[in-house]
Amino acid sequence: MRVIDSHTEGEPTRIIVEGGPSLGKGPLAERRQRFAEEYDDVRRFCVTEPRGYDALVGALLCEPLDRTCVAGLIFFNNVGYLGMCGHASIGAAVTLAHMGIISPGRHRFDTPVGVVEVDLIDRNYAVIENVPSYRHVKCVSVEVDGLGQVVGDVAWGGNWFFLTEALPCPLNLANIDQLTRAASDIRLALKENGITGAGGAEIDHIEIFGPARSAEADSRNFVLCPGTAYDRSPCGTGTSAKLACLAEDGKLQPSEPWVQESIIGSRFKASYRGGANNTVVPSIGGRAFICAEGVLIRSQDDPFRDGIGEV
Numbered sequence: 001m002r003v004i005d006s007h008t009e010g011e012p013t014r015i016i017v018e019g020g021p022s023l024g025k026g027p028l029a030e031r032r033q034r035f036a037e038e039y040d041d042v043r044r045f046c047v048t049e050p051r052g053y054d055a056l057v058g059a060l061l062c063e064p065l066d067r068t069c070v071a072g073l074i075f076f077n078n079v080g081y082l083g084m085c086g087h088a089s090i091g092a093a094v095t096l097a098h099m100g101i102i103s104p105g106r107h108r109f110d111t112p113v114g115v116v117e118v119d120l121i122d123r124n125y126a127v128i129e130n131v132p133s134y135r136h137v138k139c140v141s142v143e144v145d146g147l148g149q150v151v152g153d154v155a156w157g158g159n160w161f162f163l164t165e166a167l168p169c170p171l172n173l174a175n176i177d178q179l180t181r182a183a184s185d186i187r188l189a190l191k192e193n194g195i196t197g198a199g200g201a202e203i204d205h206i207e208i209f210g211p212a213r214s215a216e217a218d219s220r221n222f223v224l225c226p227g228t229a230y231d232r233s234p235c236g237t238g239t240s241a242k243l244a245c246l247a248e249d250g251k252l253q254p255s256e257p258w259v260q261e262s263i264i265g266s267r268f269k270a271s272y273r274g275g276a277n278n279t280v281v282p283s284i285g286g287r288a289f290i291c292a293e294g295v296l297i298r299s300q301d302d303p304f305r306d307g308i309g310e311v
């Protein structure tokens with residue numbers, strides 16, 4: 001399997017450019033389902049140890065169904081599959097440019113949750129126009145062991161998020177373990193209390209906001225991804241969910257810039273335009289860099305050919 005690794009504002013992406021599973025030519029959501037049901041060993045082989053690591057997000061480059069798109073992308077991580085992934089879409093744009101497939105300009109990606117537009121500005125900077133994003137519920141209160149009542153919003157930005165300003169501790173890298181525990185406890189409490197996204201969808205991303213460190217940013221966040229890894233970038237879909245909440249609260253106007261700082265201090269520059277049915281269409285800009293090109297090898301006699309861990 002041939003892969004290209006990049007990072008977007010510190011968050012890693014591994015794109016399968018050759019040798020991935022063949023999932024047919026149907027809608028990307030159906031292909032993601034087939035990936036999960038029939039080829040989950042390939043996901044584990046690609047992103048879990050010993051070939052990957054918990055923070056790594058994978059993306060399968062495939063043919064789009066929508067012919068206006070340059071590529072289809074199916075996103076996954078060490079525990080499962082994502083709807084959309086903002087940092088990985090920026091990484092994909094930079095990767096496709098590295099491969100000579102696209103050059104600066106406007107392009108479209110087909111994803112399991114809809115078409116995403118991407119403006120490749122130069123070989124290391126891209127702006128995605130994400131899927132329509134919205135707040136599902138404002139000010140949900142949940143009792144969390146050790147934290148008490150935590151209040152936050154439930155919003156969609158291509159994945160489901162719970163967004164809260166209830167800080168368990170300052171948003172410092174030194175506090176990663178404590179933040180991870182707190183966010184995991186919040187996620188568990190949401191699940192146990194039946195608090196979901198639309199249609200009963202699981203809220204698998206937790207976003208904790210605090211004051212920015214940099215004078216150039218509006219806010220700092222810590223984002224827990226599905227599993228126990230945190231996003232090193234400010235999270236593209238999470239920033240989209242944040243914009244939806246700010247817009248509905250009248251705290252951010254269309255086209256007004258919002259700079260979201262991550263827990264490692266990297267930044268996405270974001271804004272939105274109004275979408276249909278009270279949604280916002282977020283634009284998220286960030287830098288990505290190619291880190292490696294490689295071939296992953298899966299020997300039949302390797303006891304860890306499908307990664308380490310219980311299935």
Ligand code: PYC
Nearest residue numbers: 085086087235236237
């Ligand atoms: O950038 O949307 C994102 C993302 C989701 C999970 C990790 N990064």
